[in-house]
Amino acid sequence: xxxxxxxxxxxxxxxxxxxxxxxxxxxxxxxxxxxxxxxxxxxxxxxxxxxxxxxxxxxxxxxxxxxxxxxxxxxxxxxxxxxxxxxxxxxxxxxxxxxxxxxxxxxxxxxxxxxxxxxxxxxxxxxxxxxxxxxxxxxxxxxxxxxxxxxxxxxxxxxxxxxxxxxxxxxxxxxxxxxxxxxxxxxxxxxxxxxxxxxxxxxxxxxxxxxxxxxxxxxxxxxxxxxxxxxxxxxxxxxxxxxxxxxxxxxxxxxxxxxxxxxxxxxxxxxxxxxxxxxxxxxxxxxxxxxxxxxxxxxxxxxxxxxxxxxxxxxxxxxxxxxxxxxxxx
Amino acid sequence: xxxxxxxxxxxxxxxxxxxxxxxxxxxxxxxxxxxxxxxxxxxxxxxxxxxxxxxxxxxxxxxxxxxxxxxxxxxxxxxxxxxxxxxxxxxxxxxxxxxxxxxxxxxxxxxxxxxxxxxxxxxxxxxxxxxxxxxxxxxxxxxxxxxxxxxxxxxxxxxxxxxxxxxxxxxxxxxxxxxxxxxxxxxxxxxxxxxxxxxxxxxxxxxxxxxxxxxxxxxxxxxxxxxxxxxxxxxxxxxxxxxxxxxxxxxxxxxxxxxxxxxxxxxxxxxxxxxxxxxxxxxxxxxxxxxxxxxxxxxxxxxxxxxxxxxxxxxxxxxxxxxxxxxxxxxxxxxxxxx
Numbered sequence: 001x002x003x004x005x006x007x008x009x010x011x012x013x014x015x016x017x018x019x020x021x022x023x024x025x026x027x028x029x030x031x032x033x034x035x036x037x038x039x040x041x042x043x044x045x046x047x048x049x050x051x052x053x054x055x056x057x058x059x060x061x062x063x064x065x066x067x068x069x070x071x072x073x074x075x076x077x078x079x080x081x082x083x084x085x086x087x088x089x090x091x092x093x094x095x096x097x098x099x100x101x102x103x104x105x106x107x108x109x110x111x112x113x114x115x116x117x118x119x120x121x122x123x124x125x126x127x128x129x130x131x132x133x134x135x136x137x138x139x140x141x142x143x144x145x146x147x148x149x150x151x152x153x154x155x156x157x158x159x160x161x162x163x164x165x166x167x168x169x170x171x172x173x174x175x176x177x178x179x180x181x182x183x184x185x186x187x188x189x190x191x192x193x194x195x196x197x198x199x200x201x202x203x204x205x206x207x208x209x210x211x212x213x214x215x216x217x218x219x220x221x222x223x224x225x226x227x228x229x230x231x232x233x234x235x236x237x238x239x240x241x242x243x244x245x246x247x248x249x250x251x252x253x254x255x256x257x258x259x260x261x262x263x264x265x266x267x268x269x270x271x272x273x274x275x276x277x278x279x280x281x282x283x284x285x286x287x288x289x290x291x292x293x294x295x296x297x298x299x300x301x302x303x304x305x306x307x308x309x310x311x312x313x314x315x316x317x318x319x320x321x322x323x324x325x326x327x328x329x330x
Numbered sequence: 331x332x333x334x335x336x337x338x339x340x341x342x343x344x345x346x347x348x349x350x351x352x353x354x355x356x357x358x359x360x361x362x363x364x365x366x367x368x369x370x371x372x373x374x375x376x377x378x379x380x381x382x383x384x385x386x387x388x389x390x391x392x393x394x395x396x397x398x399x400x401x402x403x404x405x406x407x408x409x410x411x412x413x414x415x416x417x418x419x420x421x422x423x424x425x426x427x428x429x430x431x432x433x434x435x436x437x438x439x440x441x442x443x444x445x446x447x448x449x450x451x452x453x454x455x456x457x458x459x460x461x462x463x464x465x466x467x468x469x470x471x472x473x474x475x476x477x478x479x480x481x482x483x484x485x486x487x488x489x490x491x492x493x494x495x496x497x498x499x500x501x502x503x504x505x506x507x508x509x510x511x512x513x514x515x516x517x518x519x520x521x522x523x524x525x526x527x528x529x530x531x532x533x534x535x536x537x538x539x540x541x542x543x544x545x546x547x548x549x550x551x552x553x554x555x556x557x558x559x560x561x562x563x564x565x566x567x568x569x570x571x572x573x574x575x576x577x578x579x580x581x582x583x584x585x586x587x588x589x590x591x592x593x594x595x596x597x598x599x600x601x602x603x604x605x606x607x608x609x610x611x612x613x614x615x616x617x618x619x620x621x622x623x624x625x626x627x628x629x630x631x632x633x634x635x636x637x638x639x640x641x642x643x644x645x646x647x648x649x650x651x652x653x654x655x656x657x658x659x660x661x662x663x664x665x666x667x668x669x
Contacts, residue, residue: 054525163613193373193552198596198609205606220525223555227598227607246603264530266555267599268582278534279527281481282495 004042004078005182005214006066011039011075013058013065017287034286035061036072037238040313043231045181048208048215050229050246052222052261056283058238059218060104063184066216067101068092079182097127099182100175104190106167110159116170117141117155123177144173148203165196169203176207184216189224201228222265226250234258237286237294240313244320254322256299293325301326332363335546336385336514341398343377343384343570345617352617354380356570358398359644362514367540367547369561369578371554371593375614377570378550379429382516385548386426387415402514417455421448425507426516431499435491441502442487445471448506474505478535497528501535508539515540518550533560554593558582566590569614569625572644576651586653588630624655632657 017031035058043049051059064070066077068084077084084095103109110119120141124132142152148169159167168188175183188204189197201224207213217229225232226246233243234257242255253259260279279298284290290297296306303325311323343355354377362368370378383389385400387407400407407419428434436444449467453460468487475483478501491499500520507515517536521529537560540547549561557564557578564581566574566589574587585591595608612629615621621628627637636656644654 054527165613193614194554194593195373195596195610196613198598198607201598202606202609222526223597223599227601227603261527264526266530266533266553266559268555268558268594268597278531282497282528 002044002046005045005080006216007042007076007078008066009040009076009078011036011062011065011077012073013061013070014073031287034238034289036065037286037289038075039235039238039240041233041240041243043182043214043216045214046208046212047230048217048228050217050219050225050232051235052219052225052232053235054220054261054283056286057235058286059220059235060186061238062235063101063186063216063218066184067096067099097123097178098180099184100178100180102168102171102175102183102185102188104187106164106171106191107159109171110167112159115156115158116145116150116162119159119170120144120155120173120177123174127178140177144177147176147207148173149199163196164192165199168192168200172200172203172207176211176213179211180213182214182216184218186218187220188217189219189221197224204228222262223267234261237283237289239294239323240321241295241324242320242322243313244316244318248318248320252316252320254316254320254327255295255324256301256326257295260300293323332365334361335364335366335403336362336548337399337401338381338385339399339401341381341384341400342396343380343389344394344396345390345392346394347392350618353620354393354570354617355384358567358570358572360565360572360575362546362548364513364546365540365544366563367537367549367561369557369564370548370550370567371552371557371564372567373552373593373614375569375617376567378552378567379518380570381567382426382518382548382550385514386420386424386516387412388420388426422452422455422511424514424516425512427500427503427507427518427520429519429522431496431503434503435499437491440488440490441475441494442468442471445474445487445502445506452511471505474508475502477539478502478505478508479531480505497524497532500524500528500532504532504535504539508536508543508545512543512545515545515547516550517547519552520549521556522551522553529556536560554582554597555599566593569620570617571625572652572654573626574651574653575644576648580648580651586647586651587655588632588657589626590653592631 013036015033015035017033039062053059061070065072072085079095087095121137124137124140141155145152145154150166150169189200192200208215217225219225229246232246232249233240236257242249242258249258250262253262260277277300281298284297292308293306293311296302305325311325313321313323314327316322316327339359341355341358345352345354358381370381372378384395395408446464446467449470450464453462472483472487475487480486480498480501521532524532533556536547551557561578563576564578565572568589574581574585574590581590585594592608592610596610598607601607610629615625623639624637624642627633642654642656644652647653
């Protein structure tokens with residue numbers, strides 16, 4: 001079995017509302033947004049880890065916390081044996097060369113005043129600038145653009161001249177520029193047409209095969225996560241409610257939330273229209289999460305204990321975890 | 331097939347942007363039966379939304395309908411004077427759910443104001459001389475909110491849009507669009523911005539309300555999987571033309587057009603993990619630079635000489651299933667010549 005590249009233990013990221021002067025003057029209390037609330041998971045080297053959940057469940061915040069773009073409240077993030085949370089600026093800089101992000105907003109993450117070539121070259125100049133010549137950087141940019149199936153002529157164009165799929169590719173080229181071993185892809189195909197999304201998925205798989213990259217695949221598209229990932233976790237209101245091998249999670253669907261989420265995904269099947277359990281209501285606010293199990297307000301199988309006690313992540317065997325009192329033997 | 335409600339024939343629409351002239355819709359013909367749900371699918375820029383906007387008559391001024399007819403309940407909407415359109419059709423018989431629920435509501439008015447506004451205007455058109463004021467419709471507005479599944483509608487109706495989540499805003503918009511008088515609902519990417527569990531709720535709501543009121547729905551989306559679950563019939567569009575049309579089961583289960591087949595193959599749900607996805611090479615061409623012949627030929631893996639020269643007509647390839655391609659994929663010969 002492959003060893004773990006990243007191990008996260010009890011990670012918490014909270015945001016504060018009402019910290020400012022005005023709310024202090026007018027006496028409004030401090031509100032805590034429990035964006036990531038005690039997440040533990042590990043990602044194996046060379047694998048793809050899918051992180052799914054509805055918007056507002058904290059999956060993007062979790063991803064950002066791993067890179068310390070957002071500071072965690074507590075917990076540890078062990079990357080290659082070292083705790084990212086405790087790293088100083090210098091170590092952090094080194095870590096961020098090995099770990100890269102593909103951002104969700106494919107135009108928003110490209111500087112409109114820089115050409116595609118400059119964008120892709122920037123990490124190279126930042127990290128190796130003093131040791132390498134202009135010439136070899138240009139050479140490298142061409143190689144990277146080719147690696148993501150873009151024409152080398154694209155280097156002199158500005159972001160607004162590209163289509164959504166091409167802009168995404170530039171984002172990918174920039175992410176792989178420093179030969180990272182870990183990439184977080186945040187909704188890598190959102191806003192793309194079906195066929196374009198397929199080209200991006202193919203490209204990401206090819207890169208993984210060639211460069212042995214580990215992916216953290218953050219998405220609300222379950223079909224895609226099923227297709228791309230080896231392991232996955234389902235998040236709800238800042239907590240992992242179910243985790244395991246992707247095939248296991250899809251076949252066994254232990255948590256009531258997963259049982260509602262997975263069948264809710266529309267599928268192309270000409271045969272039958274399925275009857276699914278529709279969840280009532282929407283995600284509660286992470287400012288005032290419900291007591292006990294966070295999912296209990298929407299859960300069709302809720303019982304007394306759910307209100308009082310928060311369910312721990314139980315091992316159902318074979319590395320399949322689920323946080324639900326239904327699976328607690330007593 | 332049920333009685334037709336909407337018959338569109340040969341609808342051709344141009345956008346005149348100065349020197350650039352774009353053909354957004356090219357000879358679109360289809361029929362929508364009463365109580366049917368018709369799905370319109372295609373990649374962005376294929377003319378799906380333009381079709382919806384031409385039916386409800388909300389095209390921008392640069393648009394010009396060259397020819398064609400949109401017959402709704404026996405009336406040609408394109409010949410109807412604007413005043414009549416406002417009075418009888420738009421917002422009354424035909425309503426639309428727009429793209430983006432975040433932008434479709436006015437942020438500075440309460441939900442109550444916006445909902446009673448519509449009811450009040452509808453009433454003025456229906457009963458000229460009616461002296462009812464906006465406040466008299468509050469009860470009715472609350473009923474509508476309730477029917478779309480919003481909890482505590484009595485209190486929520488006095489909220490502003492920002493106090494609602496995306497899914498709830500979409501419910502408000504559906505509540506505005508669906509009433510007993512509506513016979514055609516145009517839903518343009520109604521669930522695109524929503525989460526899967528909310529999307530499932532909204533789609534269930536649309537189909538249930540449609541069934542209850544006998545409303546026909548034209549459901550515009552790029553998500554074929556959604557269509558497979560809610561639509562009776564499907565129309566696949568590409569660069570302003572209809573490429574394939576028929577019953578949902580037959581179009582998605584047994585596609586005839588190479589474009590539809592390629593779209594289905596590029597969905598990750600159908601492939602096992604690790605297997606490469608099929609992707610269509612190239613991009614949808616800009617509408618003012620359409621290639622000659624079949625507009626799909628530069629991206630089509632079966633393209634032949636004839637595809638570069640002539641535009642393939644829409645042919646009924648099997649019972650109530652039309653496809654616009656020279657190539658009969660399955661038999662490997664020209665449907666064109668056979669018929």
